[in-house]
Structures are given as C-alpha cells and as structure tokens.
C-alpha cells in the first residue's frame with residue numbers, strides 16, 4: 218500500500234472517530250450540525266454517519282425541529298450497543314460497575330469479599346461478576362471487557378503486577394488472573410483508575426493531579442486525556458513521599474510516609490472504621506474527631522503543597538476521604554495556602570466529582586475508550 222493511501226485512510230478514520238465522539242457528547246445531532254461544528258463538507262458528514270449507522274453504532278431518531286427548509290434527520294449514538302464492567306479489588310471488598318459507551322453508570326454494587334491470594338478468591342470474584350451481569354439484564358456479547366482496578370504497581374510492558382503492599386502480592390503475571398474471567402481483562406492501578414474517571418468527564422484542558430485518599434494513599438497525573446505512567450509505572454505514588462522525617466512507621470517499611478498519616482484509616486479509626494461517620498462526628502464538633510482532623514490536614518497540606526510545587530497544576534482530592542470531606546475541604550485549603558510560597562489566592566485544591574465507585578468506574582471507562590478510539 219502506498220503512503221498516500223495510508224494517509225487517506227488515516228484521515229477518514231480520524232474523521233469518523235471525531236464524528237462518533239461528537240454525536241456521543243451532544244446526544245442528538247443532524248448531518249448539517251456535524252458539518253458545521255466539525256468543519257467538514259456535508260457530503261463527508263453524511264457518508265460518515267451512513268457508515269456508522271451500518272456498523273450499528275448510531276441510529277436515526279425522527280427529525281429535528283427546523284427554522285425553515287427541509288427538516289434534518291436526528292441522529293443519536295446507540296449507547297448500549299457495547300458496555301464494560303469495572304471491578305475494583307480492595308483488601309476487604311470488591312466493587313462492580315456496569316457502564317455503557319457514553320460512560321453512564323448503569324449498575325453498581327459493593328460486596329464484602331476479603332482478599333486472599335489464591336485461585337478460590339478469583340473464582341469467587343468471577344462468579345459474582347457473572348451474577349452481577351445476569352441481574353443487570355445485559356447480554357454477554359455486548360460486554361467489551363472487564364477493567365480491573367487494583368492497589369498495585371502494574372507494569373503494562375511486562376504484563377505484571379510488580380508488587381502490591383496492600384494485598385501482599387509480588388511479581389504476579391496479569392494472565393494468571395485474567396484466566397478466571399470470561400471477558401478480556403484490562404488492569405489499572407487504583408489511583409490511576411480514580412483519576413481516569415475524573416478525567417473522562419473533565420471539561421478543561423489543563424493537567425491535574427489526582428490524590429487518592431483511601432485505604433492506601435496514591436496518586437496519578439492526568440494530562441492531555443491520558444495518564445502519565447513513568448519509567449517504572451510508578452508516577453504519582455505519593456503515598457510514600459516523606460512528610461515527617463523519621464516519623465510514623467509506614468506499611469512499606471520506611472518511616473514518615475504520607476500514607477502513614479493520610480490513609481483513610483487514620484480518620485475512620487476514630488469512627489468505628491467508617492470514614493463517612495468520621496465527618497459526621499467532625500460536623501458535630503466531637504473533640505476526638507476535631508483533633509484528628511487537625512493533625513491529618515497538617516500532613517495533607519504538606520503533601521499537597523509539595524505536589525503543587527513540582528507540577529504547578531490543580532490537585533483533586535479523591536478516594537474515601539476526598540469523597541466525604543465536603544465543606545471541610547476549606548480547612549485543607551487554608552493550611553495549603555499558609556504553606557504556599559507564591560501566595561496563590563485562587564484555590565487549586567478541589568474535591569473529586571466522582572464519589573461513588575470512582576476506581577471501578579475509571580477502569581470500565583478505560584475499556585470503553587479502547588473501543589471508541591478504534592472506531
């Protein structure tokens with residue numbers, strides 16, 4: 218095939234992709250809308266939508282209102298033509314979500330399932346996933362795959378979980394896990410998955426840092442629609458950033474890591490293990506909770522300020538703590554502001570938008586994106 222042909226094919230594909238994404242984003246559009254908004258000729262737009270219709274990806278839904286002349290056909294994406302499952306594995310639970318091609322969360326379930334590093338565990342999880350899909354009423358041929366979020370460093374080149382302190386895993390091949398599932402599996406680090414969910418619906422174009430404050434602390438850099446992975450797939454692992462030299466013991470074996478001060482358990486330990494309850498106690502002004510929050514935010518502010526100094530971007534607080542902190546975000550910002558050398562008045566710390574099952578959702582969305590990008 219000569220170079221010119223390849224180039225033409227690439228352009229056609231890029232246009233088709235752009236049109237499909239535009240239709241998904243807008244909901245209902247016409248060929249003239251596409252032609253105008255995406256700056257392509259009407260015959261090109263019409264040809265592309267014809268192809269997408271033949272592939273079963275979009276459909277006609279009547280006609281659009283017109284201010285004069287012929288009414289244009291209304292076109293919409295067939296949003297449930299393909300779906301993806303997200304599975305978030307944590308030490309004591311699994312979370313499952315089902316999402317469609319535009320990223321709507323169709324079903325969600327959190328199940329108690331203590332992690333054990335053996336075949337029985339994965340068999341159990343796979344059975345629960347099948348049951349979850351059966352209850353959703355979907356059919357297997359629609360499922361593109363399972364996005365699996367796991368608190369681990371994942372080497373995508375070697376297809377290996379290099380290690381997970383949280384789950385006690387080391388050098389586990391991804392295929393040894395995916396063989397238990399009847400769908401293609403895509404693995405993601407949990408903080409990366411949370412960041413991806415946040416980024417999927419993000420309207421802005423600026424990069425951001427996602428700080429995941431859950432059972433463990435992690436983070437991810439989202440930039441240009443993608444996650445930055447790093448040389449060893451450890452970009453954003455701020456849980457092991459030192460915030461107190463010679464300080465508290467971290468589970469990684471070192472002392473003074475952020476994780477030892479800002480994992481969700483540091484707060485929920487003062488509220489029967491329930492992070493949501495912790496913030497209720499804080500709202501009520503219970504002294505134990507107020508004191509705990511004060512020392513928690515001291516360390517969190519150090520980390521946020523350090524991350525911001527390196528990256529100069531917004532920082533989104535996610536995980537259980539980011540999801541429940543609500544109005545208490547202000548306390549974090551006040552301490553960050555005090556530390557900040559450049560006296561930036563515009564708050565650059567925000568709470569996450571996706572508070573329920575963000576990691577499971579992000580992993581599912583990654584599967585959806587892999588499909589959409591090849592349309």
Ligand SMILES: [Zn+2]
Nearest residue numbers: 457467469474
């Ligand atoms: Zn550590």
